[in-house]
Amino acid sequence: MDQSFVMTNPHRINHIDPRIKLIHTLIAGILLFIVRSNAGVLLNVALMVAVLLFLGLYGCAVRLTIYTTVLYGLTQLLAFTGGMAAFIGVTVYIFFKFAPVVGIYYMMTKSISASELVNALEKIGLPRAITITLAVTLRFMPTIGQEMSTIKDSMKIRNIPLNLWNVLKAPLMMMEFVMVPLMMRFVKVAEELAAAAVVRGIERPGRRGALFKIKVRPQDFIYLLVVILYAVFLYFFESGVFG
Amino acid sequence: MNAIELKNVCFTYQGVKDTGLKGVNLDVKQGEFLLLTGRSGCGKTTLTRLINGLIPHFFPGELSGTVLVNGKDVQKASTYELAEMVGSVFQDPRSQFFTTNTISEVAFGCENLNLPSAQINQRVSDAFTAFQIEDLKNRSIFSLSSGEKQKIALASTYAMRPGIYVLDEPSANLDIHATKMLGKLLKTLKEQGATIIVSEHRLYYLMELADRVIYMRDGELLQEWMPEQTLKLPERELVEKGLRAFDLDMLTLPEHQLPPPSAPMPAFAVKNISINLSGHALLRGINFSVAPQDGQGIIGITGANGVGKTTLVKCLCGLLKRQHGSVEVDGHVLSSRQRAREMYFVMQDTDYQLFTESVEDELRLGNQKVPELEAKITDALAMLGLSEYRKIHPMALSGGQKQRVTIASAAVNPARILFFDEPTSGLDGENMRSVSKILEALNQNGKLIFIISHDLEFLLNTCRRIIHLQNGTVTEDFLLTEKTVDKLKSLLFAEPENNRQSSTK
Numbered sequence: 001m002d003q004s005f006v007m008t009n010p011h012r013i014n015h016i017d018p019r020i021k022l023i024h025t026l027i028a029g030i031l032l033f034i035v036r037s038n039a040g041v042l043l044n045v046a047l048m049v050a051v052l053l054f055l056g057l058y059g060c061a062v063r064l065t066i067y068t069t070v071l072y073g074l075t076q077l078l079a080f081t082g083g084m085a086a087f088i089g090v091t092v093y094i095f096f097k098f099a100p101v102v103g104i105y106y107m108m109t110k111s112i113s114a115s116e117l118v119n120a121l122e123k124i125g126l127p128r129a130i131t132i133t134l135a136v137t138l139r140f141m142p143t144i145g146q147e148m149s150t151i152k153d154s155m156k157i158r159n160i161p162l163n164l165w166n167v168l169k170a171p172l173m174m175m176e177f178v179m180v181p182l183m184m185r186f187v188k189v190a191e192e193l194a195a196a197a198v199v200r201g202i203e204r205p206g207r208r209g210a211l212f213k214i215k216v217r218p219q220d221f222i223y224l225l226v227v228i229l230y231a232v233f234l235y236f237f238e239s240g241v242f243g
Numbered sequence: 244m245n246a247i248e249l250k251n252v253c254f255t256y257q258g259v260k261d262t263g264l265k266g267v268n269l270d271v272k273q274g275e276f277l278l279l280t281g282r283s284g285c286g287k288t289t290l291t292r293l294i295n296g297l298i299p300h301f302f303p304g305e306l307s308g309t310v311l312v313n314g315k316d317v318q319k320a321s322t323y324e325l326a327e328m329v330g331s332v333f334q335d336p337r338s339q340f341f342t343t344n345t346i347s348e349v350a351f352g353c354e355n356l357n358l359p360s361a362q363i364n365q366r367v368s369d370a371f372t373a374f375q376i377e378d379l380k381n382r383s384i385f386s387l388s389s390g391e392k393q394k395i396a397l398a399s400t401y402a403m404r405p406g407i408y409v410l411d412e413p414s415a416n417l418d419i420h421a422t423k424m425l426g427k428l429l430k431t432l433k434e435q436g437a438t439i440i441v442s443e444h445r446l447y448y449l450m451e452l453a454d455r456v457i458y459m460r461d462g463e464l465l466q467e468w469m470p471e472q473t474l475k476l477p478e479r480e481l482v483e484k485g486l487r488a489f490d491l492d493m494l495t496l497p498e499h500q501l502p503p504p505s506a507p508m509p510a511f512a513v514k515n516i517s518i519n520l521s522g523h524a525l526l527r528g529i530n531f532s533v534a535p536q537d538g539q540g541i542i543g544i545t546g547a548n549g550v551g552k553t554t555l556v557k558c559l560c561g562l563l564k565r566q567h568g569s570v571e572v573d574g575h576v577l578s579s580r581q582r583a584r585e586m587y588f589v590m591q592d593t594d595y596q597l598f599t600e601s602v603e604d605e606l607r608l609g610n611q612k613v614p615e616l617e618a619k620i621t622d623a624l625a626m627l628g629l630s631e632y633r634k635i636h637p638m639a640l641s642g643g644q645k646q647r648v649t650i651a652s653a654a655v656n657p658a659r660i661l662f663f664d665e666p667t668s669g670l671d672g673e674n675m676r677s678v679s680k681i682l683e684a685l686n687q688n689g690k691l692i693f694i695i696s697h698d699l700e701f702l703l704n705t706c707r708r709i710i711h712l713q714n715g716t717v718t719e720d721f722l723l724t725e726k727t728v729d730k731l732k733s734l735l736f737a738e739p740e741n742n743r744q745s746s747t748k
Binding site: 113114116119135136138139142143147150151153154155156157158159160176177180181184185188189192193194195196197198199200201202203204206207208209210211212213 | 295296297300301321322323325326327329330331333335337338339340341342343344346347350351352353354355356357358359360363364367385399400403557560562583587588590592594595596597598599608609610638652656
């Protein structure tokens with residue numbers, strides 16, 4: 001039987017259990033506070049690039065590299081010019097420091113399917129009410145952009161375009177014109193989605209099955225070990241053990 | 244044993260005065276294919292909800308009588324027990340998906356049933372094979388067309404192996420070709436012995452499959468036909484019952500001829516329009532023109548899904564700025580800002596087009612500078628049969644009424660050129676014919692009208708000229724006469740070329 005379900009196929013060597021990725025996210029969060037030096041941030045990003053490459057997210061790895069390089073270049077340049085530029089430099093520097101988080105974002109959103117995340121969270125022990133809500137929210141997020149652009153078109157046709165001038169002139173009214181159709185859509189979609197879930201047996205109590213069994217495998221441990229060892233290395237790097 | 248038995252069922256939705264169903268008795272045999280039809284609001288959706296248990300478990304209300312599914316009382320059964328017996332597909336393909344990937348979507352129901360992984364894999368794989376939709380495997384839900392989404396929705400219920408399928412207006416958002424494909428999948432199900440109940444306005448694609456056709460009115464089962472009998476119903480009766488045609492082959496042009504419009508029409512010309520969307524040439528070299536003396540007030544724009552009809556219209560009325568070529572009205576080239584003023588676009592979905600708290604405010608919105616605005620509003624409301632709803636909140640109206648409000652705001656707007664995107668998707672025969680009349684009236688008042696549509700019945704009723712898009716350009720542009728009716732039919736039924744833009748990432 002054909003089981004080549006590329007994106008979520010756990011039989012591939014580079015498939016990492018979503019729970020391990022959650023732990024990685026936690027570690028990355030702690031590292032944000034520990035890593036202070038520019039060199040440390042760069043090293044931290046290097047690991048994220050390696051992780052993205054390992055997961056097969058080549059485009060994301062390239063984007064992260066460009067993001068970091070550009071911001072790093074800017075901080076150096078702005079610090080060099082001094083004065084007012086240094087003030088802007090602080091903002092740029094903050095964005096630069098958060099570069100590893102961008103990598104985590106790519107990893108969590110591009111390498112885990114909604115279904116997989118729900119099952120993983122359920123294994124951790126979160127109740128169905130939370131996991132399903134989360135899954136539906138994740139599914140709904142990308143459509144908000146589409147809904148917004150349709151509403152903007154519609155406002156333009158009706159001669160109430162959503163532009164800076166109108167927003168400054170009548171902010172409350174413009175907000176109403178955006179929110180009324182958006183809320184109507186949310187209510188409608190929420191009801192229809194809920195009905196569709198009910199007729200597909202979502203209310204069944206007890207355990208939920210999974211298209212793929214979630215199992216922690218050797219590569220998951222290796223992945224976690226690498227992440228932890230690297231974090232320890234960064235800790236010592238920051239405390240100046242290496243010089 | 245009957246698959247479904249309804250005995251003297253009455254139902255009233257909570258908070259609604261009118262009774263949804265009045266004393267309905269119905270037996271459906273195992274393996275039977277039942278087609279429910281009737282005007283919007285006749286109770287056919289309510290009937291489907293009783294069978295899949297959404298009533299009373301999801302939509303509360305007052306229910307009396309008994310509903311048995313495979314001998315089980317729906318009121319006493321739990322929703323997940325019913326989910327194993329009855330599979331459901333709904334009208335709007337956009338709001339019945341939980342995941343972003345076709346495979347996990349098809350697996351979703353089986354996962355809820357807590358089947359072992361190996362079995363889920365087997366069933367998912369079987370579902371894609373049974374419907375011959377392997378090409379849709381492992382695709383992002385967002386890259387699918389409406390027709391493909393409905394196929395996945397059906398596959399995901401199929402994977403749960405219910406014996407009964409309930410479909411509520413599944414073709415409402417599909418073009419003719421996708422509707423035909425849907426019919427094919429239903430045929431597969433029927434051959435496997437499934438019991439199928441479809442509530443529909445579009446009837447023609449189910450004529451070979453249905454065992455019985457039931458006509459509902461005001462919550463009652465009024466009449467029952469064999470499919471052969473429906474084909475013999477005279478047109479007068481279809482109109483009176485608010486039904487659409489049972490057989491598209493029989494459709495012809497209406498006999499009445501429209502008088503030329505009383506107000507002067509604008510001259511309109513599109514010259515060499517090309518549009519690139521995300522680096523891909525969607526439309527190139529679009530040319531057509533309408534002269535006032537032609538007397539062609541209502542023009543249909545046709546073409547397969549994804550060919551760029553909506554994009555073209557958005558560009559023509561100035562919503563989309565990046566394009567080459569020009570648009571002329573009465574001999575003047577207009578900038579996109581001027582176009583936004585001269586033209587008006589009524590979108591498909593009414594949800595996005597209602598902003599205010601009453602119908603009359605809705606018509607005032609953005610029209611403050613129109614001379615004699617109040618008189619125009621009164622006229623438009625009268626023309627569209629909305630006078631009594633003047634002070635009502637638009638959200639309290641029915642779907643058909645909401646749509647008429649959006650058309651009324653086009654009538655009040657000073658724009659002389661109007662564009663409509665699929666104005667009849669999901670409408671019953673009665674509402675479809677009334678939209679057709681309304682557009683004729685607007686045209687009489689001097690508005691040039693373009694309609695994007697793949698609704699053959701509506702196009703024949705309304706348009707006098709067809710502009711057909713294919714492969715990013717105008718391939719056919721002809722007057723609709725007795726001789727060209729067949730040409731239009733073959734264009735609409737043709738298998739779409741693969742002009743889907745980048746189906747995979």
